[in-house]
Amino acid sequence: MRSSSDARPPRSGSFNRILVFDLDDTLYLERDYVLSGLNAVGQWAAGALGINGLGEVMRGRFDAGCRTRIFDHSLKDMGLEAHPETIGRMLAAYRQHRPTIRLAPDTEQFLASRDDATGFAVITDGFLDAQRRKIRALGLYGRGIHLGICTDKWGRECWKPNPRAFEHVEQWFGRSGRDLTYVADNPSKDFNAPRLLGWNTVQIARPERIHVSVTTHVPADRIIESLEEL
Ligand SMILES: [Mg+2]
Known part of the structure; x- marks a missing residue:
């Protein structure tokens, strides 16, 4: 299914739970x-x-x-x-370059073994053009991601920690709170909104990540190093 934030929402009750991923240093190495x-x-x-x-x-x-x-x-x-x-x-x-990037091997494996009862989405910050090109280069819509949101399409003020994208995901899937989980790498901005909304949160700390934050502003419920642990 070709998807974007403008795609048609699923019928209610299609999914039991929703897994939402950040992009950079979460699904692939930045x-x-x-x-x-x-x-x-x-x-x-x-x-x-x-x-x-x-x-x-x-x-x-x-x-x-x-x-x-x-x-x-x-x-x-x-x-x-x-x-x-x-x-x-x-x-x-x-x-504006066409990136040569690929999913981390554990991401590849995780998405390949996904189950039909789980809805998948991506919420990513960054310049709209660049983020869209990354999503395309990684072929995410062909690998089971139902909804992709580049927060920049609503303007810089809607980048995380702004809750707009998270609320949009809740409405789109017709689910809320503990039915949703956000998996992301940056505790300085990624977990504020999902925690406020009562989601589960998981920090992925890939050993090869670019940014290692020194201060944890809002921690996740748990920390993993690879999606194999999810
Ligand atoms: Mg990230």
């Missing part, structure tokens, strides 16, 4: 998306600006642990100026 994006920006810079080797320099910075201003610093590493306009075009190339 580092794969970053590496795919840096590679695309490197190719763009070679074609549009005649700069060769920028992709490798950016990747080197990322591998060394840099997480902010990789574009600026990598241009400077190469003795080039980081004009705001150049950075803007690099960002566009990054967000």
Whole structure:
């Protein structure tokens, strides 16, 4: 079934429980998306600006642990100026590239062995264009996800912890509270809304995740490292 947040809701009583997933570092490794994006920006810079080797320099910075201003610093590493306009075009190339990413093996296995009584949805923050391309690249609608919500389609103010997407999922499936579970990686924003609504919450802490939050604002009910434990 081809789905999106505009898809038709299921008949009431179709599902006993609803599993809702975050996307980045929950269903796949976000580092794969970053590496795919840096590679695309490197190719763009070679074609549009005649700069060769920028992709490798950016990747080197990322591998060394840099997480902010990789574009600026990598241009400077190469003795080039980081004009705001150049950075803007690099960002566009990054967000609009067609990502080479794949589901984590345990996600693949989990979705393949899903049961028909469970409804599946995704709630993800991030720039609309980029998140839609990720969902497409991962083929989520062909793997049993019934509903995908990119919160950015309602504007930045509706990103998590805003409850709008969670309330939408409840209405769409006709279920509430403990019938739903949210599985996500970031305790600084992911669990506020589902906990307020009385959902079950599970934090997935993949060892290879990009962001390791130092402060836990709203913890989940339980923590796992792989969907095999779900
Ligand atoms: Mg995430």
